[in-house]
Structures are given as structure tokens and as C-alpha cells.
Amino acid sequence: MKCSKCRRDAILFQRYSGLHLCEQHFNRDFEAKAKRAIREHRWIESGGDTVAVALSGGARIRAPSSSSSTGSSASAVTSG
Ligand SMILES: [Zn+2]
Numbered sequence: 001m002k003c004s005k006c007r008r009d010a011i012l013f014q015r016y017s018g019l020h021l022c023e024q025h026f027n028r029d030f031e032a033k034a035k036r037a038i039r040e041h042r043w044i045e046s047g048g049d050t051v052a053v054a055l056s057g058g059a060r061i062r063a064p065s066s067s068s069s070t071g072s073s074a075s076a077v078t079s080g
Helices: 023-041
Strands: 010-014 019-022
Touching (some): 010 023
């Protein structure tokens, strides 16, 4: 799958925009949205120039199916 804005390999598909984005364009898009949200919500006090954004890719949470059997319960959570 190729990026909709350039010819690099896309790393994700934005459903709301219908675009496939490569890492570079995704980062730009994400940064723009993050900066806008930060301004709107005033997450950063005035005076700070540097904004660090952390991304977690591909986190998966497994929800254990609950059973009413006696005694045993297991839960597994994986994040990566
Ligand atoms: Zn691109």
C-alpha cells in the first residue's frame, strides 16, 4: 500500500479521511493535530516552545473471556 500523498509505503490508513499515509506524512498530520489540540486545551503554559509527542504503535489488549467456573481466572495483557 502506498501513501496517498507521496510514493512511499503507507504505514496506516486514516478512515475518516480515506487516506493512506506513510510515516512522514502521518507524523506531520499528527503533529499538526497535536499542536492544535495543545493550543485549544492549553496543555502547555505560555513560554514553552518544545513539544514532545510520544506515539505508541500497535498496542494490543487481550480481554480474557470470563467464565463462571470455580476458582480459576486468567488474564493476559500484552502491550507493544
Ligand atoms: Zn507520504
